[in-house]
Amino acid sequence: MTLSMYQASVPVFQRMLTNAIAFLGKAEEHAEANHIDPAVLLSARLYPDMLPLARQFQIASDHAKNAPARLAGLTAPRMEDTESSFPELKARLQKTLDYIATLKPEQIDGSEAREITIPIGKEKTMTLPGQAYLLHFALPNFYFHITTAYGILRENGVPLGKRDFIGPNL
Secondary structure: OOOOOOOOOHHHHHHHHHHHHHHHHHHHHHHHHOOOOHHHHHOOOOOOOOOOHHHHHHHHHHHHHHHHHHHOOOOOOOOOOOOOOHHHHHHHHHHHHHHHOOOOHHHHOOOOOOEEEEEEOOOEEEEEEHHHHHHHHHHHHHHHHHHHHHHHHHHOOOOOOHHHHHOOOO
């Protein structure tokens, strides 16, 4: 059986974003139970030169909505990156889930060779065939930011485990 471009993208993003919403719920509960200002967690970083927690979730959201949209030849909705609370980040991830749920397999399947041009920095672009874009750029970037967010939360005492990351019922 062949794995389609749709199967390799939308359901993967859906599962991990759903898990990430749960991370944020646990982080919110942890902050409240331990009298931690949520802004402290939202601005936490693994290392000074890395982006803070809130930005990790925003970038993960961008990859999750942009990748399938690009594969489908569409432009994903723009989000302004203004989230500054757990509820706002959860709402953004849900908005991303709602958007990618509108995409159909027939829009994405067959995009393996479609040229995907993406911005790299402010003035450069990179063009890749769809399959290379998904497997070697979009998914690794998405997982990098989700994993980094998970690591920031764990570093700050949020009680998350491997099952939270992978999700229930594989």
